[in-house]
Amino acid sequence: MGKRKIKRSVELRHNKRVKEEDAKLNPNIFSRANNGDVDDVEDVDVEQGYFEEEAESRNNKKSNQWDEEEQDYELKPRVLGKHYGDTEEGLIEGLPIRKADGSIHRNLIKEERKRTGNEKEEDEDEDSDNDKDNENDRERETKEKDDIFDEELDASYKGLTPYQRFVKTQEDIATLAEDLMENPEENIMNLARLRKMTTSKNENTVKLAMLSLVPVFKSIAPGYRIRQLSDTEKREKVSRDIAKLRFFEDNLVKYYKKYLDLLLRKSRIFSTSPKASDFDISLARLASNAACELATSLRFFNFREDLITILVRRVVKIPSGEEDFKTFRKCVNALEELLKDDFSAGDISFDIMIQMV
Secondary structure (H helix, E strand, O other): OHHHHHHHHHHHHHHHHHHHHHHHHOOOHHHHHHOOOHHHHHHHHHHHHHHHHHHHHHHHHHHHHHHHHHHHHHHOOOEEOHHHOOOOOOEEEOOOEEOOOOOEEOOEEEOOOOOOHHHHHHHHHHHHHHHHHHHHHHHHHHHHHHHOOOOOOOHHHOOOOHHHHHHHHHHHHHHHHHHHHHOOOOOOOHHHHHHHHOOOOOHHHHHHHHHHHHHHHHHHOOOOOOOOOOHHHHHOOOOHHHHHHHHHHHHHHHHHHHHHHHHHHHOOOOOOOOOOOHHHHHHHHHHHHHHHHHHHHOOOOOOHHHHHHHHHHHHOOOOOOHHHHHHHHHHHHHHHHHHHHOOOOOHHHHHHHHHHO
């Protein structure tokens, strides 16, 4: 009897030890349930149900979103282009057409895109800009025709023979140039008269006027760049001396620019240019020589880039004759002088390199 009790107690202790070991090796929900932790089991079930519902809702949302995208895609009209064998782009699919023989054919309709308000405004702006450009061109042509110098129609040359007219033209050009160099501020408007003479139909008058303006500008132009006045500065009240100086500088820059524009136009002609007359070729050489003198003397004055453009244009062109070679050599010497004297600053060299690239 005593042996049975001892054996029974040993079995109970063994079973208890096994359960404890199992509890240590398997700390999961089943062990907690066996130990009486029912609340933990319920919490885990709730969490598991929540995650399942969340996953299901996400799947439903994805399917709904996919259905909506498919529906939007299906509702859009088909745009048919060259990839589908059509000859034109911008076609949409219309309702099919059943013909008399019972066959069904596709109905392609060209889509008419409505222009937005911004596009309409841009088109209107472009039209207005084109109209303004055309008006400006017509006004410029009209002004150029009005500014042409004609000795026969000029009051001071009426009744003179061609030779007398030529002599008087020489005297007038010399007088205008001398007055300018003696007192530039008082006679600055002589530039307008000399510039107008460069538009004459008489070849000698054109050459004399162009040549006379070179020493004039070299004499009266300063060795610095004249700054353009702002609108506010122009409206300011200043003294008489300052107003006189501003008037002189404004007209000097104005007619100097017009003279450079003339040199740019005339110097484009070369001996090899088609339909170029001997006078045009001679005038082109004269314009290039004038640009050489102004470039070396007025290197720090306004519009230096225009003069460099004339010189570089001549240098990159192979001379075709002795006279062209003389002009070519003069332009090369002018550029060499500019580069040598600009070793410390570098701004003139930079302008030359830009034109040559």
